Amino acid sequence: MADPFKNDPPKAEKLGAMTESFVKDALAGESQASQKYLAFAAVADGEGLPNVGRLFRAVAYAESMHARNHLSVLGAIGDTVANLGTGHGGETFEIDEMYPAYRAVAQMQDNKEADTSCRYALRAEEDHQKIYAATRDKVKAGSDLDDTPVRVCPICGHTVIGDAPDECPVCGTAAQFFTKF
Numbered sequence: 001m002a003d004p005f006k007n008d009p010p011k012a013e014k015l016g017a018m019t020e021s022f023v024k025d026a027l028a029g030e031s032q033a034s035q036k037y038l039a040f041a042a043v044a045d046g047e048g049l050p051n052v053g054r055l056f057r058a059v060a061y062a063e064s065m066h067a068r069n070h071l072s073v074l075g076a077i078g079d080t081v082a083n084l085g086t087g088h089g090g091e092t093f094e095i096d097e098m099y100p101a102y103r104a105v106a107q108m109q110d111n112k113e114a115d116t117s118c119r120y121a122l123r124a125e126e127d128h129q130k131i132y133a134a135t136r137d138k139v140k141a142g143s144d145l146d147d148t149p150v151r152v153c154p155i156c157g158h159t160v161i162g163d164a165p166d167e168c169p170v171c172g173t174a175a176q177f178f179t180k181f
């Protein structure tokens with residue numbers, strides 16, 4: 001049997017100026033999102049909702065993988081990243097406006113790795129939007145989530161409640177590499 005496939009993060013490439021600017025903005029936003037969700041997790045724990053807290057930690061990990069991918073495209077892993085762009089807010093904004101526009105620019109500039117990094121994030125933000133909507137309904141009804149594991153692809157941040165798919169539908173990484181929360 002073939003070895004299980006694990007994808008690699010998108011690689012550094014020479015970026016068009018517009019794409020570089022967008023990827024830096026996306027990096028700042030994903031980094032802030034990761035920290036925000038860790039803070040939310042502590043609030044959920046404090047309210048006696050440990051499974052909601054666990055979900056927030058899983059999504060924080062997915063956001064930090066998006067930040068890692070953007071850093072990789074920028075050629076900045078293991079280096080200092082100076083002069084990052086300002087942040088922005090929200091899964092919906094990232095899904096409806098930011099990443100589709102970033103992808104269009106990256107494609108126009110033939111920056112395939114930047115396009116891949118943005119595509120990974122866009123697809124995972126769609127997961128998060130759906131999961132958060134369902135979570136919000138439960139918490140508003142006064143209950144925690146159940147204790148079903150949350151699993152996150154370590155490459156693209158694809159986020160699922162329950163078992164990992166045999167292959168990540170976004171990047172192809174095998175189920176055994178998913179991180180469990």
Ligand code: FE2
Pocket residue numbers: 030033062063066121124125
């Ligand atoms: Fe993200």
Ligand code: FE2
Pocket residue numbers: 033059063091124125128
């Ligand atoms: Fe997200």
Ligand code: FE2
Pocket residue numbers: 153154155156157158168169170171172173
């Ligand atoms: Fe993936």
